[in-house]
Amino acid sequence: MPNLRVALAQTNPRLGDFAGNSVEILASVVDAHAAGADIIAFPEMALSGYPIEDLAVRPEFLAVARKAIEHLAADIAEAGAGSVPVIVGFPHGPAEPGSQKNPNPSAIAHNSAAVLLNGKIAGIYNKHHLPNYGVFDEFRNFIPGTDHLLIRVRGIDVAVLICEDIWRDGGACDELAQIRPGLVVVINGSPFEQDKDDVRLPLVARRAVAAGTAFAYLNLVGGQDDLVFDGDSFVVDHAGDVLARAASCATDLLVTDLDLPLAESRTHLPPSNRGAARVTVVDAGSQSEAKTALPTRATPPVAPDERERIWDALVLGLRDYIEKNGFPSVILGLSGGIDSAVCAALAVDAVGPERVFGVSMPSQWSSDHSKSDAADVAERLGIRMTTEPIAGLVAPVESQLELTGLAAENVQARMRGVILMGLSNMDGHLVLTTGNKTEIAVGYSTIYGDSVGGFAPIRDVPKTLVWDLARWRNSQAQLRGENPPIPENSITKPPSAELRPGQVDQDSLPPYDQLDAMLEAYITRRLGRDEVIALGFDAATVDRVIGLVDRAEWKRRQGAIGPKISGMAFGRDRRLPVTFHRS
């Protein structure tokens, strides 16, 4: 017999917009309360957005957060939902800086979950384990917590953990297994990564089985700079079986009835004299009104195709960068090649064709198929495209400066950058830069040329995956009876920068399937030169590719941000010196 109705509100906050985020949270609380929820949870840092980075060390920011969470508690009570405990992630400070437990002497805040009840903050849980690897710097910005919090509702003890707390063996999660709550709610800010779905669910299931306790895993949704939070929240029972699952890459409110053991038969509070972590129990009573049955809800199937999950994450990351920064529209160069075609399709899926502007910028070296493929993309996607030939702009520069060779080729790319930025400056478009991860890895681009732009939709997508995504997106269109958005010719023709007659990428680079495999080994798996060669690649080619990657770091430092989808994105995921001599 179900005895607890749990609501997980998978929200998409705007970073720093406490007022707007509070409005969204309140609306979800009202909805969940109307649906008879006994307890309602919001994700990690749902009040502030996430990650807040060094805003966590600004007392002003923390003071605004504190006021906002107090107002939110009062507003929930005023809306008649004050008797339901509401768990909300927020930055909690300022606290005393520089304790021995905190290696960052300037950190003044916890990464916390407040329990709002009866118009007040009834309890606060501080995240114990602070990720300080990959894209995260939480030991820089937060003070670790030490204590536990239980919310006793309808006689059931509900514990709270935050994200990294469930990833560490021998830590907060294992302590909870000793305390034996009836349910653990884990609030997360966990970014999308390829194949991460294969990791989160088994981990939580294993934790549930180990503790003999049901777990509710609640994740943020939305894009924030280079991260895409993909939602995909779920509930597992004490055997680790999935009971309910929320949407991927979209906001959702997941209300689930659970049959949970009562605290009196189960919870084991550690004796206070043992020096163990302190456990606070918030008594939330037992709003015991009879409930109507929940409407049947089909659990959204997890996308069976990884390419769909990646596409959805890329679309969400791009859309939220556009919308959260208030851009009316985007503009991008359409070369007729695969990269710009895929970026245009992503942009249309993100904000619709009327807000996407294409520019064809042919040079004297542009092939006829480039121009016709560019026009074809625009027509298929239903976006406006203008044509700005560059020959008349490039010639004066080349001739005045007497440029030749690569220097002259780069002027073509840079003049395209000048055009896109000029049009952006006139009309307020966000410029999208269409470089893929392979190009960015080996520096196969012109800095201040094709790399100009505020956002790089496929910067973490290797060239071979760009092709895969294009084929998948076209096949999806065909399944829906729509015109495939990406011209077949853009997919099949040999890639070329077209900066000189007859040029193709493969003049300068190894075949893309080999190149991407080498880059995966060197960058994502961090293999050394000898280990990469041992995978079966030609030694001279490996040395050349590694040299290109190492020497392109200065260009990457000046590149636009874009959504991380891999286990190792360029940027804060991979921090390496520019000045570096390989012995």
Next chain:
Amino acid sequence: MPNLRVALAQTNPRLGDFAGNSVEILASVVDAHAAGADIIAFPEMALSGYPIEDLAVRPEFLAVARKAIEHLAADIAEAGAGSVPVIVGFPHGPAEPGSQKNPNPSAIAHNSAAVLLNGKIAGIYNKHHLPNYGVFDEFRNFIPGTDHLLIRVRGIDVAVLICEDIWRDGGACDELAQIRPGLVVVINGSPFEQDKDDVRLPLVARRAVAAGTAFAYLNLVGGQDDLVFDGDSFVVDHAGDVLARAASCATDLLVTDLDLPLAESRTHLPPSNRGAARVTVVDAGSQSEAKTALPTRATPPVAPDERERIWDALVLGLRDYIEKNGFPSVILGLSGGIDSAVCAALAVDAVGPERVFGVSMPSQWSSDHSKSDAADVAERLGIRMTTEPIAGLVAPVESQLELTGLAAENVQARMRGVILMGLSNMDGHLVLTTGNKTEIAVGYSTIYGDSVGGFAPIRDVPKTLVWDLARWRNSQAQLRGENPPIPENSITKPPSAELRPGQVDQDSLPPYDQLDAMLEAYITRRLGRDEVIALGFDAATVDRVIGLVDRAEWKRRQGAIGPKISGMAFGRDRRLPVTFHRS
């Protein structure tokens, strides 16, 4: 009576160049040995360069480091100096990842000091305290150490600490105070910051007095990307008085005779059954040959003027970026304004006039004084200058795209970027971008225009300090009977971007003295809006300035690196989201 001769080798490593750095270390060991040193120390990570960032999690990099330190030990013995203990900072791994003490599950290395003796590694000290604030990410990349190391030489116990170990109260340094060695050698990688000299020496003196022990403080020297290590190593006695001091911003070998208590009368090893940190004692014997007296060495006076210290740090940072990355020369636009004049003077001080190329790029709006002041700078500095008018390049873009207003103004700046990059691509010059910290803070620049370049010499120098440095540099020239390098007119005229007729910076920005004071409060001191206003600034102006700073984050992310000289540089010192809504 002096009983220990200590050599501190203040070296300037190239990051990753184990072979080259080993050669330099060996040469210093041979020199110090010839000078009769009983113990020789090298700075933090002297073998690899510093900071190595995520190279610390590459097993290949650590394996190369291990081989290099073993070779170095053998080479020192072969050179006849094997009997002298040599302390060398290096990255030490791979170790077991992911212990409870290490919050980064992927860290596999310690930040360590090896003691080389008799051709072998005789002992290793692992840094206890890992800075994870400001520009440092050491909790990301390293595993903290727990144990202590004493080197017993001529009957005196010499302990080793690494950098952050002396900055934490209640940590490794206080443990050493209990163990009571005769001398503590602290090896550092401590970057230059304005007024930091006022902090390091008093701290070390306080530690020396607290422990009743002499301290030798040894710092790296040299530029590494955005950091400048300024050397300035010193020795204090047990009363905290300075006995010797090495050069600032230059390599040095500081050999000092000390009168130290013997271990038998002093060292207190903790009983091994107390669970305290383990203490290893390396016995280095007592090379008791009679020594010749050290030649008298004048302690280099600390530069009395902070502007001199800043100038020297900027020159070193720029020189090392040029040399360590192998650029033959630098190129920069000369506008006649103060910023480009100061950058040109820095470049000449860094690599000499024959490797510095100026380009005057006048537009139709450029004043006569701009052109003459630019030529004057070039003449005063003795650098070559070419003139590339931009009118003929800008007009076709403006007219083809029908650009007006700010969009048209930006084309002028972008065309200058195209020129500088074109010349760089032809001849291999490093492009210097001349933006100052004030401009970068408020986004008063054209992205892909005046911001193009690989290195930004004054990116951390506020406009008011740019003027101060110019005046100081001119006065130094006058003291030396040289022609002041910066035209008086460039210092005194009102700053202008000259993108339209009669434009001056103060049309768009508050007076620079007020603006810099506001930025210091908001950025460096991290004050909130209300606190900045409480300093006496106009509320509307503060709101406008804060808005400009927050909205320019996307431009800063794509900006060139340059030397940090302040307590809060843009870049990895100050990590904030691009997408950010101020509630």
